[in-house]
Amino acid sequence: MTKRSDYRAVLESLPPEKWVGYLNAESGLPGPRGNIELAEAFADVADPALIRTCAESPDEYLATCGAVGFGRLLADGERHAAETLRVLAADSRWRVREGAAMALQRLGDENMPSLWTLAEDWVDGPPLVQRALAAGICEPRLLRAPDDAVRALDTLDRITASFRGMDHQSRRDEQFRVLRQGLGYCWSVAIAAAPAEGFGRLERWAASDDKDVRWIVRENLTKARLAKADPAAAQRVAAVLERAGK
Template sequence: MNGQAYAALAELERWMNGGEAAPDRLGDEMSADSQLPGPRANLELAEKFARHFAVPELAGGLWELLVEWAEISVEAAGTGNPREFLPFCAVQAMGAHYGYADAERRERIADAFKRAMNDSRWRMREAAAMGLQSVGEQDFGLLRALLEAWKRGANELEQRSFVAALAHPPLLKAKDNARYALSLAGEIMEELAARPVREPEPLRVLSKGLEYALSVFAAAEPEEGSALLERFAGMSDPRIVRIVKANLGKSRLTRKYGPQTQAILAVIDKNSKGNYDSSN
């Protein structure tokens, strides 16, 4: 860790241990070591910052700091602005704190997740997924309860956050968790196929998420995962078929489950030839 990152975390630790609260200085130090503007924020610092909030009691003012940072808007800190790092870190820290929080704070955290899922900044959408992963790592039941409460009527950006959060191998070691991920992904795929009006950008974001997440779920639960991919491989919707083909090309499936992936690709080829023949 470089000096700036250490200074930011040392400042946070002083605050948590009863020292002077210096929110402006902490924000400046975090922003200075954000590695923004740039293609990749300082994920190491963000993770270590969040880890400090995986506790039941927060020093005075720290919860309010997270709330304030999480609400920093795109107008105040657009994509690549060093201060975008503050809401990015705050949402992840809220995820770390969720399992320890009381009902009121959990509601505030859930609201922050929903805002981040729908943020125009891609990095904030990633923060939402990462925050949800922290919830699931502590208690998958808490994550599942959130997703079940949100899934009805969820838009494409929210659905993308659901699958991105679940496409985290540590969460999928338990078979029941992997089966839940496949079930929810199947529901989202069915809704996507049935949705008559699709906004181009949210659809692109959701599709990109599905194009890798299904393979993560299938690798964790191969039998049910193969069945899901085969089911959607037989659809006529080209967007759905592209999602399936993208997953079948992932090395996590081709290396261990080559025959199964080839069999599903054969279904796609057969259907595409059938569609061509029927149009001529």
């Protein structure tokens, strides 16, 4: 048994009117870490109507549970689920945005082609939507197939390319900062899944004259998974980055 399965059993034993109270009692908030296992269990078994109600809640934890639950609604082919999840991906609350990324991963667990179809709709969206997409697809368990790893790299290329022509004022916006931070680790996940293809792409970005892009490359080079994937290639990217920063 896992915590997730334990929570699922508890939820299924409760009458529907007591679910929200239980979620609030076991949320782990206020505190440094929300109860992710409970949110996942909720997404497994909650009625679609309750998922939608929670997603609309002003309460951060309930809205996070709802966002995670939308992954199941997407996998089940619920109409308009993608549109609602996109709104949640741009929510002002960071836990809700994380819930949206988890929802994408849940969709990918069930149907990777559907995740890539959604990615095409989101990849050119605003920064917070792009960040949710990057975090959603850059999950190691989703990138075991070579084709999926390359598609993740393609997506990250497009998101990173969107920095071109972005003015200084836009880059000072909090949404841009969140996207940049996310790309600071997402590239390393995708490259570790397809190092032969990925390091070449990162090397090209390392030569960029864009300081924010070079920052993203530098952050990814600090991730142990890159050195483990191909130490020589990681050193080569670092050398290009150093030359570009001079």
